[in-house]
Amino acid sequence: MKELNIELKAHPYKIIIENGALKKTAEFIKDIYPKGKVFIVTDDVVEKLYLKTVMDSLNNGGYDTDYVVIPHGEESKTLKYYAYVCEELLKKDIRRSQLIIALGGGVIGDLTGFVASSLYRGIPYVGIPTSLLAQMDSSIGGKTAIDFYNRKNILGAFKQPARVIIDPETHKTLDDREFNNGMGELIKHGAIGNKGLLDSLLNKPAIDEDVIKESLSVKKRVVELDEFDTGERMSLNFGHTFGHIIELKYGYKHGEAVAIGMLMALKMGEDLGVTPKDCYPVIYKILKLYNLPTTEYDYKEYLKETMYDKKNIAGTINFILLDKLGHYVIYKLTEKEIKEKLV
Ligand SMILES: NC(=O)c1ccc[n+]([C@@H]2O[C@H](COP(=O)([O-])OP(=O)(O)OC[C@H]3O[C@@H](n4cnc5c(N)ncnc54)[C@H](O)[C@@H]3O)[C@@H](O)[C@H]2O)c1
Ligand SMILES: [Zn+2]
Structure with a gap:
């Protein structure tokens, strides 16, 4: 137990x-x-x-x-x-x-x-x-x-x-797709807050008591810091800003779209000089090991739509990016900056 x-x-x-x-x-x-x-x-x-x-x-x-x-x-x-x-x-x-x-x-x-x-x-x-x-x-x-x-x-x-x-x-x-749906979130927890979990997932363990506890320990920490979702919980949105768009457009299950959305956020982070190049291959490998979709979508094509995201506060979009494996940063961009910088 x-x-x-x-x-x-x-x-x-x-x-x-x-x-x-x-x-x-x-x-x-x-x-x-x-x-x-x-x-x-x-x-x-x-x-x-x-x-x-x-x-x-x-x-x-x-x-x-x-x-x-x-x-x-x-x-x-x-x-x-x-x-x-x-x-x-x-x-x-x-x-x-x-x-x-x-x-x-x-x-x-x-x-x-x-x-x-x-x-x-x-x-x-x-x-x-x-x-x-x-x-x-x-x-x-x-x-x-x-x-x-x-x-x-x-x-x-x-x-x-x-x-x-x-x-x-x-x-x-659970059928495979329902299982995948949860795996997307499980891996996301590792990506934003538990490097050790990512290391262990590379050996493709069964999703047992230990793995569940390690993954939930990340959400626990975030919830304790931000019970009413006014700040820190934003980190749980890693992979979601692009993921939501992909989910609606192409009919992926939520967790599958989060998998793709994480890869898109990693590429964006690389382009902005925030995410080191060694992050993407690790997350990609873990997603592959657990049969999650890794189809490449160019994040730049979807940036415009992030402006309609419900979490867009007064024209500023908070992107959750990784600055290393197991650690996130909040990267703020205004709509104007998005248009100038990336499109
Ligand atoms: N409150 C939150 O913080 C939060 C976070 C994420 C998602 N959600 C919500 O969760 C919902 C999605 O959850 P979900 O994916 O579990 O959906 P769901 O409850 O519809 O479950 C998916 C399907 O799996 C079946 N099922 C459940 N357990 C099973 C099992 N052990 N074996 C076989 N079948 C099983 C269900 O009957 C259902 O048909 C959405 O409404 C979403 O908004 C809430
Ligand atoms: Zn989610």
Whole structure:
């Protein structure tokens, strides 16, 4: 078992990473919720794979359980399903002191977290992320949201979970592209904050408890420095400025687009004299080892579109670049400078 403590003043919480953790759900929540009823929210895919394991553990551990299932996919991150989940929980007579578990990928985590932030003005919830992307990214940091008014993640709240339980065995049922999706973020953490992780990824290890912990330790550090996303968290955007454009244009999965976006940011960094030339080949090699796309897109062709990025603040774009492997810098460029310097 590996553990990470997210040390936020008001809401510290623990992440537990263990093979077979789902079977021990009851044991892993006992200290924060010794007894009572637990409501699990999941989607129809994860329901078939893991709901029984989690429920059995909870029931055997003396908990009373009930659950709500919604359809899988981003289409469920909407007001309609927000209302549906709240309604079902209320029909089942959920009380303010009871516990919700979000069992599933990032969609379940974001939606359930938002429900937990607002129902009764806040109910404790535990995240059991089952996709690699959710384990690497959405399950820690406390950002919860639904999509609305044609905008992604526009209605939401900061709501830290009471605990996060990660079971690497859930990777076995992810298809290759879903797995890749999380790998993009995992490698990104190494690139911006953990050179040791990059070194180990060069040997293509299995994505086990150790690798997950090393990767999450980077996000942990960033979240602790910047709980409410006003500065440091920007670093997690490495590969995303170009990645978002590529994702929308060519239909890559998010993590795959981040892989390509990282390569584009590395080239840009080289041209600006910020990124040493030895960074690109290492990241490229790791992406290849894990079968992530490495198709070359010329960043200059997409620079113009970065100006429309939602993170563009008053005409200045913050590019996250590497100044060495495992270390990032924020490089600010105004729209005017972009036009002059690079186009
Ligand atoms: N809150 C944050 O900080 C944050 C960060 C990154 C992404 N996100 C959000 O996360 C969402 C994407 O997450 P996602 O990629 O996990 O999407 P998802 O929840 O839709 O999961 C992808 C698919 O995999 C299935 N699945 C999940 N676990 C599985 C398993 N172990 N085996 C087989 N199938 C499994 C799901 O049923 C779904 O069909 C987006 O809505 C995004 O906005 C949030
Ligand atoms: Zn991302």
